[in-house]
Amino acid sequence: xxxxxxxxxxxxxxxxxxxxxxLGYTMVxxxxxLINFAHGELFMIGSFLAFTLIVSANLMEHIPHPVAGLVAxxxxxxxxxxxxxxxxxxxAYRPLRRxxxxxxxxxxxxxSIFLQNAIMLVYGGGYLxxxxxxxxxxxxxxGGINIGLMRVIILALSISLMLFxxxxxxxxxxxAAMRACSLDHDTARLMGINVDRIIALVFVIGPALGAIAGxxxxxxxxxxxxxxxxxxxxxxxxxxILGGIGNIxxxxxxxLLLGILETIGAGYVAAAWKDVVAFIILILILILxxxxxxxxxxxxxx
Amino acid sequence: xLKKLLVVMVAAALVVAAAGCAGGGKSDTIKIGVQGxxxxxxxxxxxxxxKAVTMLAExxxxxxxxxxKKIEIVQGDDKxxxxxxxxxxxxxxxxxxxxxxxxxxxxxxxxxxxxxNEAKILHITxxxxxxxxxxxxxxxxxxxxxxxxxxxxxxADFIVNTLGKKKVALIHDNTTYAKGLADWTEKFLKEKxxxxxxxxxxxxxxxxxxxxxxxIKGLDPEVIYFTGYFSEGGLLLRQARELGIKAVFMAGxxxxxxxxxxxxxxxxxxxxxxxxxxxxxxxxxxEAKQFIADxxxxxxxxxxxxxxxTMADAFRVVVEAIEKTxxxxxxxxxEYLHTQLKDFPGITGPITFDEKGDRLGSVHTAYVVNEKxxxxxxxxx
Numbered sequence: 001x002x003x004x005x006x007x008x009x010x011x012x013x014x015x016x017x018x019x020x021x022x023l024g025y026t027m028v029x030x031x032x033x034l035i036n037f038a039h040g041e042l043f044m045i046g047s048f049l050a051f052t053l054i055v056s057a058n059l060m061e062h063i064p065h066p067v068a069g070l071v072a073x074x075x076x077x078x079x080x081x082x083x084x085x086x087x088x089x090x091x092a093y094r095p096l097r098r099x100x101x102x103x104x105x106x107x108x109x110x111x112s113i114f115l116q117n118a119i120m121l122v123y124g125g126g127y128l129x130x131x132x133x134x135x136x137x138x139x140x141x142x143g144g145i146n147i148g149l150m151r152v153i154i155l156a157l158s159i160s161l162m163l164f165x166x167x168x169x170x171x172x173x174x175x176a177a178m179r180a181c182s183l184d185h186d187t188a189r190l191m192g193i194n195v196d197r198i199i200a201l202v203f204v205i206g207p208a209l210g211a212i213a214g215x216x217x218x219x220x221x222x223x224x225x226x227x228x229x230x231x232x233x234x235x236x237x238x239x240x241i242l243g244g245i246g247n248i249x250x251x252x253x254x255x256l257l258l259g260i261l262e263t264i265g266a267g268y269v270a271a272a273w274k275d276v277v278a279f280i281i282l283i284l285i286l287i288l289x290x291x292x293x294x295x296x297x298x299x300x301x302x
Numbered sequence: 303x304l305k306k307l308l309v310v311m312v313a314a315a316l317v318v319a320a321a322g323c324a325g326g327g328k329s330d331t332i333k334i335g336v337q338g339x340x341x342x343x344x345x346x347x348x349x350x351x352x353k354a355v356t357m358l359a360e361x362x363x364x365x366x367x368x369x370x371k372k373i374e375i376v377q378g379d380d381k382x383x384x385x386x387x388x389x390x391x392x393x394x395x396x397x398x399x400x401x402x403x404x405x406x407x408x409x410x411x412x413x414x415x416x417x418x419n420e421a422k423i424l425h426i427t428x429x430x431x432x433x434x435x436x437x438x439x440x441x442x443x444x445x446x447x448x449x450x451x452x453x454x455x456x457x458a459d460f461i462v463n464t465l466g467k468k469k470v471a472l473i474h475d476n477t478t479y480a481k482g483l484a485d486w487t488e489k490f491l492k493e494k495x496x497x498x499x500x501x502x503x504x505x506x507x508x509x510x511x512x513x514x515x516x517x518i519k520g521l522d523p524e525v526i527y528f529t530g531y532f533s534e535g536g537l538l539l540r541q542a543r544e545l546g547i548k549a550v551f552m553a554g555x556x557x558x559x560x561x562x563x564x565x566x567x568x569x570x571x572x573x574x575x576x577x578x579x580x581x582x583x584x585x586x587x588x589e590a591k592q593f594i595a596d597x598x599x600x601x602x603x604x605x606x607x608x609x610x611x612t613m614a615d616a617f618r619v620v621v622e623a624i625e626k627t628x629x630x631x632x633x634x635x636x637e638y639l640h641t642q643l644k645d646f647p648g649i650t651g652p653i654t655f656d657e658k659g660d661r662l663g664s665v666h667t668a669y670v671v672n673e674k675x676x677x678x679x680x681x682x683x
Contacts, residue, residue: 003520006545010512127533129564137569139544146546221509221537223565231507263513271504271514272476 002144007267008260013151013220015259016158020213021236022243022251023165024206030182030246031202033101037108038088040233041115042081042207046214047224048119049077051128060134070134077215078208085207086200094196112229119226130222150220157216161209162252169248178202182246242282244295253293258282331374332367332630334359334620335394335423336613337404337414342381347406350606351428352377354593354614355403357600358621368624378402380410391417399423400630403616406609408432415443424620424632424639428612436658442636444659446612446619446648448666450479453555454486456666457577461525462494464668464680465550471500471523473514473538475530483529483554499523504534511538512545519547529554536565543570555579555666563675571671575680579608580667584679589649608650608665615648622646 021043028036053059053073063069092111096104138149169175180188181198189195217232218224235258243254258278265277285293336355338348352375359373367373376399378390387410394402395417401424405411411430418425419440426444427435433449461467470491474484481503488498499521504511515538518526526542526549528535535557542551553562555578563571582594582605593614597605605611623635626642640659645652654662668680 003516006516006519007513010510010516013512014510127561127565129561132567132569137567139546141546146544148544217509222540222567223509223533223537227507228509263516266513267517270502271511272502274505274513 003267005143006145007263009145009147009151010267011260011263012256013154013259014262015239015256016155017213017217017232017255018236018239018258019162019252019255020158020209021232022239022255023162023248024210025237025240026243026245026248026251027202027206029240030248031178031199032093032097032104034093034104035108035237036093036206037105037233038092038111038115039206039210040229040236041112041119042085042088042229043210043214043217043232043236044224044226044229045084045115045119046077046081046211047218047228048123048128048214048226049080049211050074050215050218051123051130051224053077054134055128055131066134074212074215078211081211081214082204082208085203088207089200089203094199116226116229123226125226127223127225130218130224132222134219150216154216154220157212161212165205165209166248166252174201238279238282241292242285244292247292247294250292250294257293331372332369332624333374333376333397333399334617335376335378335397335399335402335404337378337380337387337390337394337402337410338406338613339382339410340377340379342383344382344406346606347429347609348379348382350610351404351406351613353601354597354605354610355617357596358614358617361596362621368621369628369630378404380405380414382407382410384409384413387411388413388417390414394418395421395423400632401426401620401635403428403613403620405430408435411435415440418442422632424623424635426616426619428616429609436660440659441640442632444616444619444636444639444655444661446615446650446653446661447609448661448664450482451486452664453577453666454483454488455490456664456668457483457487457527457552457554458490458494458496460575460577460668461491461527461552462496465525467524467550468496469522469524470496470498471518471521471526471549472498472502473500473518473526473528473530474503475506475534476503477506477530480530480554480556484527487527487529504530504538506530506534508534509537510541512541515542515545515547518542519545523549525550525552527552527554528557531556532559532562533565536562536571539566539574540570550575552577552668558669558677560675563671568673568675571675572673574671576669576671576677577666578669579665580679582608582611584667585611585650585665587647587649587651589647593649611649615650615653618648619643619646619653 024039028034050073060069063072088111092107093104096107135150140147177193177198180193181195185195239254239258240251242258243250261278261281262274265274269277336351338351340348355375359375363372376397378394380387380390387405391414402418403426405414406429408430411427415425419442425442429447431447431450472484474480484501488501491498500518504514528538535553539551552575558576558578623638627634627638639655644654650665669677670680672678
């Protein structure tokens with residue numbers, strides 16, 4: 001039982017990262033019906049920019065309090081990646097908005113390859129290692145379950161960000177506008193909503209969340225390289241589908257569930273089988289509920 | 303007309319070349335070939351080969367040579383490339399060497415070995431460890447390096463006899479190399495009466511191994527031995543400590559990299575043990591100390607790597623065989639190496655060959671990470 005609970009905690013840590021990244025996929029899909037394949041790369045760029053700020057620019061040294069330093073790193077990186085997300089939308093997707101659905105998809109793949117190679121050229125192809133002790137090495141053992149401070153931060157920060165996003169979308173006028181856009185662009189425009197603005201907003205929030213996930217991966221595992229966006233991107237995309245793509249709580253549930261399924265697959269079957277276990281369950285869920293766990297039934301537009 | 307002229311010129315060139323060869327054969331020297339990547343990606347290693355052998359040959363020539371003849375070194379640059387390696391081998395055969403030492407990498411050694419075996423030339427590689435090389439029944443082929451499985455033999459012996467532990471978890475990453483090492487270690491551990499509670503793979507390129515480690519924690523091993531690469535090794539070690547696993551952490555030679563310590567963090571890395579080939583200066587043998595001192599005096603720096611030393615041993619073994627058999631017939635030399643040579647005091651330890659031409663024993667050793675995060679030789683408390 002103790003081991004099982006430990007595995008659940010392990011799974012929640014990985015899963016909350018998946019969930020944060022999955023939100024970026026699902027929000028863009030919800031509004032544009034586009035799968036933003038470059039999103040995994042934005043996540044990766046987040047960890048590289050954090051590395052630059054912490055190691056190369058020595059930002060932490062210039063800020064008196066370590067917690068304030070970390071907050072500054074998170075905010076600055078989220079802001080920079082949000083700007084990259086905006087530019088991406090402006091350059092790679094907006095010009096193609098009126099073309100076939102396949103064109104932006106190809107453009108997204110192209111953007112992904114471009115960003116990956118750009119990072120490789122700037123930072124090199126090897127691993128970069130984050131410094132130790134960004135977060136004090138505190139560990140707790142509760143009833144035989146071990147958990148370190150960084151994992152607590154990952155869990156707490158992702159869950160609060162998800163809650164914040166949920167409230168933003170469900171309870172504010174801006175959120176109502178976003179939901180309207182995801183239903184129908186033209187009707188939303190008739191209601192006086194600036195659709196381009198809302199799309200831009202989605203390309204700010206998604207990348208910023210992805211970047212924060214990227215920083216946390218960098219700080220916790222401390223080892224980053226330019227291909228890491230692909231592996232996390234793929235899992236997060238799967239998580240988004242598992243929960244029902246286009247559905248924000250779905251991405252959260254999907255991410256956490258995928259994380260737990262993976263760890264249980266690895267812990268009770270074998271590490272080599274963890275993806276098999278996770279994906280068999282994904283297939284089963286999609287057979288039983290083709291729109292994903294929380295996906296809504298959409299009336300056919302005629 | 304032009305064609306005729308060309309034919310005449312080529313013919314003339316051939317005659318000159320042949321004369322050159324014949325002249326070389328008649329001269330009073332013993333020719334030994336050195337083949338390796340003297341240029342290209344591994345140039346440092348290839349140049350180390352040449353330097354080691356040149357130095358030893360000069361030492362012998364200064365004392366009057368072998369059987370009254372001087373030793374002449376013939377260099378062949380194969381750039382580590384299999385195609386170049388067969389060209390070099392053919393060149394070596396036509397320049398009438400009695401033995402060739404090299405090549406560096408297994409894929410260059412493989413085509414050359416066939417050619418030398420056919421031409422009845424003694425062939426010793428100092429560094430190609432692929433198992434299949436000695437599986438072809440070549441009578442003229444030897445190696446002064448050790449097969450891939452010897453690290454497993456060493457690790458098992460170290461765990462049971464040096465650490466005195468009996469309950470081991472093995473983690474690999476499903477690459478041929480790492481899985482091979484894990485499986486060999488398991489086999490040798492069981493022979494020594496230890497129990498292997500876990501032997502399974504993690505997925506390389508991933509970052510989170512907590513699920514596998516949680517499973518291992520439940521099995522409560524005394525030692526965890528990871529046979530994969532440093533990029534995962536450091537992460538595994540730190541996550542193991544975070545989960546409260548107290549077992550001794552050991553890792554294979556692919557973790558012999560400063561990034562292993564950086565990834566794990568100093569706190570977790572301290573006390574981790576790496577099984578690997580020793581640095582030249584850490585070899586305990588007096589032949590090694592002598593060779594390294596001579597090498598530094600002549601070239602002004604340490605030997606390039608352990609392979610410079612196994613190359614020197616390859617040369618010294620040939621010299622020993624010539625002295626003992628009083629012959630330069632490669633077939634006789636090979637037979638001597640197969641049957642007569644026992645525990646020859648090599649720079650890298652005692653040398654004995656088995657019937658396949660593989661070297662018995664192992665030269666691996668254990669390093670431990672100290673408080674400063676450096677790898678230092680493991681010493682039993």
